[in-house]
Amino acid sequence: MTDIPASALLSLENITKRFGPLVANDGISLSLQRGEILALLGENGAGKTTLMNILFGHYVQDEGVVRVAGKNGLETLPSGSPGAALAAGVGMVHQHFTLAENLSGLANIRLGTEALLSLGRASAARRKIEQIIAESGLTVDLDRRVADLTVGEKQRVEILKALYRDAKVLILDEPTAVLTPQEADGLFVVLRRLAANGLGVIFISHKLGEVLAISNRILVLRAGRKAGELVSATADRRAIADLMVGKAVAEVTRAPAKPGAALMAFDKVSLRQGASRQSLRKVSFELRAGEIVGLAGVSGNGQAGIAALISGLAVPSEGELLLYGKPIHRADPRALVAAGVARMPEDRQHDGVVGTMSVADNIAIEEVRSPAFSRSGWLDRKAMRARAQSAIAAYDVRCLGPDAEARLLSGGNVQKLILARVLEREPRVILANQPTRGLDVGAQAEVHRRIIAARDRGAAVMVISEDLDELFALSDRFLVAHEGEITDAGPAEGLDRSTIGLLMAGHSAAAEGLAS
Amino acid sequence: MSFRLEMRENASVGLRLGVSLGAGIVALLLVAIPVLFAGGSPLTAYGLMVQGAFGSMFALSETLNRATPLILTGLAAAVAFRAKLWNIGAEGQLYIGALAAVLVGSGLLQMPPALLIPTVMIAGFLAGGMMMVIPTLIKQRFGADEVVITLLLNFIVILFVQMLVEGPLKDPLAMGWPQSVPLLAEAKLPKLLPRLRMHWGLITGVVAAIVLWVMVRKTVLGFEIRAVGENKAAARFAGIPVDKTMLKVALISGGLAGLAGVGEVAGVKGYLSADLSPGFGYSGIVVAMLAGLSPIGTVIAAIFIAAVFVGADSMSRATGISNYVADLVVALSLLCVLVGSFFLRFRLRYDRKLEA
Numbered sequence: 001m002t003d004i005p006a007s008a009l010l011s012l013e014n015i016t017k018r019f020g021p022l023v024a025n026d027g028i029s030l031s032l033q034r035g036e037i038l039a040l041l042g043e044n045g046a047g048k049t050t051l052m053n054i055l056f057g058h059y060v061q062d063e064g065v066v067r068v069a070g071k072n073g074l075e076t077l078p079s080g081s082p083g084a085a086l087a088a089g090v091g092m093v094h095q096h097f098t099l100a101e102n103l104s105g106l107a108n109i110r111l112g113t114e115a116l117l118s119l120g121r122a123s124a125a126r127r128k129i130e131q132i133i134a135e136s137g138l139t140v141d142l143d144r145r146v147a148d149l150t151v152g153e154k155q156r157v158e159i160l161k162a163l164y165r166d167a168k169v170l171i172l173d174e175p176t177a178v179l180t181p182q183e184a185d186g187l188f189v190v191l192r193r194l195a196a197n198g199l200g201v202i203f204i205s206h207k208l209g210e211v212l213a214i215s216n217r218i219l220v221l222r223a224g225r226k227a228g229e230l231v232s233a234t235a236d237r238r239a240i241a242d243l244m245v246g247k248a249v250a251e252v253t254r255a256p257a258k259p260g261a262a263l264m265a266f267d268k269v270s271l272r273q274g275a276s277r278q279s280l281r282k283v284s285f286e287l288r289a290g291e292i293v294g295l296a297g298v299s300g301n302g303q304a305g306i307a308a309l310i311s312g313l314a315v316p317s318e319g320e321l322l323l324y325g326k327p328i329h330r331a332d333p334r335a336l337v338a339a340g341v342a343r344m345p346e347d348r349q350h351d352g353v354v355g356t357m358s359v360a361d362n363i364a365i366e367e368v369r370s371p372a373f374s375r376s377g378w379l380d381r382k383a384m385r386a387r388a389q390s391a392i393a394a395y396d397v398r399c400l401g402p403d404a405e406a407r408l409l410s411g412g413n414v415q416k417l418i419l420a421r422v423l424e425r426e427p428r429v430i431l432a433n434q435p436t437r438g439l440d441v442g443a444q445a446e447v448h449r450r451i452i453a454a455r456d457r458g459a460a461v462m463v464i465s466e467d468l469d470e471l472f473a474l475s476d477r478f479l480v481a482h483e484g485e486i487t488d489a490g491p492a493e494g495l496d497r498s499t500i501g502l503l504m505a506g507h508s509a510a511a512e513g514l515a516s
Numbered sequence: 517m518s519f520r521l522e523m524r525e526n527a528s529v530g531l532r533l534g535v536s537l538g539a540g541i542v543a544l545l546l547v548a549i550p551v552l553f554a555g556g557s558p559l560t561a562y563g564l565m566v567q568g569a570f571g572s573m574f575a576l577s578e579t580l581n582r583a584t585p586l587i588l589t590g591l592a593a594a595v596a597f598r599a600k601l602w603n604i605g606a607e608g609q610l611y612i613g614a615l616a617a618v619l620v621g622s623g624l625l626q627m628p629p630a631l632l633i634p635t636v637m638i639a640g641f642l643a644g645g646m647m648m649v650i651p652t653l654i655k656q657r658f659g660a661d662e663v664v665i666t667l668l669l670n671f672i673v674i675l676f677v678q679m680l681v682e683g684p685l686k687d688p689l690a691m692g693w694p695q696s697v698p699l700l701a702e703a704k705l706p707k708l709l710p711r712l713r714m715h716w717g718l719i720t721g722v723v724a725a726i727v728l729w730v731m732v733r734k735t736v737l738g739f740e741i742r743a744v745g746e747n748k749a750a751a752r753f754a755g756i757p758v759d760k761t762m763l764k765v766a767l768i769s770g771g772l773a774g775l776a777g778v779g780e781v782a783g784v785k786g787y788l789s790a791d792l793s794p795g796f797g798y799s800g801i802v803v804a805m806l807a808g809l810s811p812i813g814t815v816i817a818a819i820f821i822a823a824v825f826v827g828a829d830s831m832s833r834a835t836g837i838s839n840y841v842a843d844l845v846v847a848l849s850l851l852c853v854l855v856g857s858f859f860l861r862f863r864l865r866y867d868r869k870l871e872a
Contacts, residue, residue: 311753333755345753354747365743365754374736381734 009034009200010055010090010169011074015064017050024050025061026224032169032200037191039215039232040204043244043440046221048204052171056092057082069168091162092171097154099146105157106142109164125164132163135197137190151298152183159190163199170194171202176210180298181468181501188214206244206440208237209469220244244441254452257476260289263460264310264341264429266486268319271305278305281484282319287429287460292451294475294492295464296500302484303433303464304346310431310462311343312336323429337366342422342454346433346464348411352418355407359399360388362406363421391420396446412443419450430454430461436470448474468497482506532808535860539806539852540820547844556837568830569823575830577712581784583815583822584714585610585793587721588776589800590807590814595728596769598809599745601652601762605666606773607797608673609644611788613774614781615677616643618685618696618788621703629702636703637720637778644774645767647673652766656759670797678790687787696788705783717779721815724772728811741765773797802850808857821846 010032017025025047032038042048053059055066060080067074068088078084099108110125126142133139138156146154155175162170172191176184191201191214205211211218212232220227220243228243264287271280280302287293297303308314309321312333320327323339333343345351353362364373364384373380373387388402395416399409409417415435422430432451436444451474455461465471471478478489480503487503489495548558569579589606596603603609621636651665678694680686685696708714732738743751744761752758780792803821807813828842 312755313753333753337755343753350747351749351753354743354750356746357742361739361743365739365750365756368736368739368756377736379734379736379739 007034007069008032008074009036009069011067012051012055013065013067015051015054015061015066017047017054017059017061023224025054027064028221028224028226029064030219030226032202034168034198034200035195036217037195037201037203037215039211039218040202040221041206041208041211041218041240041244042221042227043206043442046244046440047224048221049173050224051221052092052173052202052204054079055085056090056171057085086165089166089168090171091165091167091169093155093158093162093173093175095173095175095177097158099154099157101147102145104143104145105140105149105153105160108146108157109142109161113165129160129164132160136163136194138163151178152180152186155179155187156190163194167199169200169202171204173204174206175203176205176207177466178299180504181497182505184210207467207469208240211240212237241441254474255456257291257455259291259476260458262286262288263324265322265325266306266309266319267322269309269316269321270318271309271314272317278302278308278314279484280305280309280486283484283486284319285479285486285488287462289428289458289460290455291476292455292461292463292474293477293479294471295462295479295481295486296468296471296489297481297504299466301481301504302486303481305484306462306481306486307346307431307433307464310341310429311345312341334366334369337425338370340425340428342425342427342430342459344415344418344422344430344432344435346437348414348418353406353409353414356405358388358403359392359397359406359409359417360384360402362417363388363391366421387424391417391424394424395420412439415439415443415447419447423450423454426457426459427454428459430459431464432461433464434466435463436465436467444470468500471500472497480504531860535856536806536808536813536817536853539849539856542852543845543848546848547841550844551837551841554837556835561831561835561837561841564831564834565824565827567827568834569827573709574712575826577709577714579819579823579826580718581713581715582826583818584717584721584779584783585776585796586799586803586818586822587718587725587815588772588779589796590803590818591721591724591728591800591811592769592771592773592776593801593804594807594809594811594814595741595772596648596765597804598732599741599762599765600748601745601765601769602663603648603666603766603769603773604663604801605647605651605669605770605797606776606800607793607795608666608670609647609770609773610777610780610793610797611673611677612647612777613640613644613771614777614788614792615680616640616774617703617778617781618699621699621782622697623700626700627702629704629706632700632702633705633782636699636782637775640774640778641771642774644777645769645771647774648766648770649763652762656762674790677788677792681789685788690787694789698787699782703782704786705779713784715779715783717775717783720775720779721818724775725811725815728768732811737761737764773800776800799846802846805850805853805857821849 008031012028012030014027014029015025016027028051040048050059054061057080066077068077068090070088077088100111106126106129109129129142138160140153140156140160146157175187179187195201203215212235215232218230218232218235218240220240222244266283266285269280269283271278295303295306309316312331315329315331364387367373373384385402391397392399397416397420398413406414435447435451439447451461463471463474472492475492477491478495478500480487480489480500482504483506489500489503544562551558551561568575570576589610592606593603616639617636620639621632625632625635627635651662654660654665655662681696682694687695687697705716708716708718732742740756740761743756744758748758776796781788785792799821803814803817806817824845825842828839831837832839
């Protein structure tokens with residue numbers, strides 16, 4: 001990184017990749033200059049990850065060439081070889097970290113870069129890493145075990161790993177998904193600094209706001225094709241959103257809430273069983289009819305516990321969970337479903353559907369023992385099919401029909417299936433856990449519309465989300481989770497992202513200020 | 517140029533059938549090699565095997581007699597494996613079922629056959645079922661692996677039965693042979709045809725297969741078993757009682773293996789001994805895998821495996837080629853099915869690599 005001429009670092013030319021009949025990438029070209037931050041924006045399934053996997057050598061393209069800057073200008077990168085990509089200076093930070101949890105940050109950074117026998121010579125490596133840290137601002141305690149680092153620190157280790165290998169191009173796949181807004185801002189500062197030193201950055205995301213904030217240039221992908229390329233400084237939010245979905249997205253509007261009686265109440269609820277990311281400490285709040293409550297928080301701060309309790313998968317270790325004023329003593333999802341609680345699971349592919357069973361089976365699964373779908377132990381296939389058919393029509397579930405296996409559905413259609421399953425019963429309490437994670441803009445708007453419609457019908461809704469934009473779009477009232485405690489941040493009006501961000505980071509001063 | 521594996525979206529019924537059939541055929545082809553080494557002609561050997569298994573009414577009866585316990589242990593494995601409950605203990609459950617039949621049917625109860633036979637069968641079913649319910653409970657309570665528990669229990673049960681037939685249950689009239697007191701005539705399963713060993717256990721097996729087939733497709737319990745087997749997390753989230761469903765599966769699975777034991781004592785031997793089963797419980801796993809865990813397929817696969825054993829015995833008497841050939845065929849069919857099921861999930865693609 002000596003002087004910084006504005007020269008090309010990377011060029012992808014007419015990359016095409018097919019999976020059977022599906023064209024994942026269709027003649028996509030892109031170039032990256034030294035010192036540039038390029039955002040790769042697109043809905044899920046638009047081909048972002050496929051393109052980056054080709055660049056990184058995980059996939060072999062059917063057509064097209066990848067060129068990376070080498071000694072003699074741009075040189076063709078042999079396809080299908082991650083080793084060659086690494087050697088050419090392409091570094092990738094995956095969404096799910098690839099770190100050895102029980103080793104130190106230093107060991108993780110050096111891992112795989114040195115021959116087995118020279119592993120003893122740590123001092124030279126340490127000097128090099130410390131220099132990178134000083135230049136970039138990626139401060140991390142190199143000697144702590146990775147398991148003891150925060151998510152933000154782990155991400156910094158991942159970036160250091162790439163830089164230590166002399167990456168000229170750094171690819172970040174949805175890097176802010178796991179960060180608080182403040183941590184994300186910190187990351188952006190680092191990225192700008194790295195870019196100023198000559199690094200080329202490709203930033204993959206589906207969040208418009210942050211893409212506009214960080215990038216110099218935006219490449220929008222849609223359905224495997226390049227939908228447009230814009231300069232960030234002059235780009236407009238709506239124009240990008242339209243490029244992503246290919247049609248104008250109707251803004252979801254909502255009337256002010258008219259909160260009614262409390263339908264579900266947490267009264268000093270503590271939860272200790274299960275994984276630690278579930279545990280809760282003396283949590284109290286109410287879900288009222290006709291109101292959407294947004295639960296913000298960095299993932300792993302107790303949201304899983306709240307979700308488990310509302311879903312009927314757990315009961316409080318202490319305190320009481322009241323449904324319609326009556327305490328719940330048994331973890332029984334079926335009883336809750338029968339009582340009018342609708343539950344959308346956080347991981348819809350894993351917890352929401354049985355992939356090898358049919359769409360009809362998956363729509364009936366929660367109520368298979370109810371008279372609607374069975375009589376004295378025998379399934380009523382006719383009723384199940386009829387229900388599935390109406391759900392497919394009403395919720396626009398794209399599938400081959402009621403008998404299609406659920407695993408063949410895309411993420412958005414799985415979520416529509418779950419919406420159809422839980423909303424068709426006109427539930428009184430709704431838990432929407434990460435309701436639009438991984439969904440494209442069009443499907444997101446659809447899910448939001450359905451949730452708001454349910455609220456207007458008088459349902460009490462809790463939305464748990466890591467996407468603050470989504471929470472601000474939906475919530476009438478905010479709760480913030482931090483280390484198993486829940487702070488009531490009050491009505492959404494008058495709250496802004498930074499206030500919520502401070503609460504997410506556990507700043508009690510802000511909490512005290514709000515409580516008054 | 518290279519070969520590449522690609523995930524299949526869907527495996528058709530024809531393909532599934534093809535894999536099972538293909539596995540059997542490939543196994544027979546592979547076993548032709550050792551037959552050649554033994555100095556025999558594979559064609560003659562297999563011809564004799566077919567004749568030995570199906571060539572006469574007597575041969576057919578022997579094959580079906582042999583298939584009877586295999587159908588039941590095969591169903592035991594199939595129903596459990598569907599729910600991802602790895603019951604490797606059908607052998608032990610068979611012996612416990614046989615033991616229960618002897619305890620109930622050798623004089624404890626005096627009833628006419630119409631009552632005693634069902635009683636003996638229910639006793640065998642429940643005893644075998646408990647032998648699977650208990651390991652399942654231990655798995656649920658303590659997280660112990662059911663493969664290890666059920667596998668090891670097989671040896672414990674057989675030693676226990678050995679102790680009983682040499683001790684408290686020993687038949688004083690058996691001239692010192694280690695065998696139990698005989699069943700009452702009223703407890704014995706009637707023969708299907710005079711002078712042939714085929715008995716009503718065969719009908720029990722076929723009926724059990726049909727009942728299971730209907731259960732999986734048409735009943736809420738079958739729905740729940742499928743959901744639990746295919747995705748435990750989603751089943752739990754949807755409110756299906758996962759542990760309870762697993763216990764029901766365990767009872768059915770162990771019970772079916774127990775019925776196999778009842779069939780062997782009440783239908784064939786008339787008494788219990790420690791050599792009642794030449795590994796019917798283990799062969800049941802092969803049967804279920806060959807059948808792709810389909811109940812109806814299990815009946816067919818059981819008859820195939822039984823024919824291999826019976827045919828090999830007869831072939832061995834005629835040619836002098838060892839009847840170990842049968843074990844080879846069975847073991848190789850299992851391996852071939854495992855390889856074949858890989859191709860149910862993936863397809864092999866011939867790939868020309870791009871020039872860089």
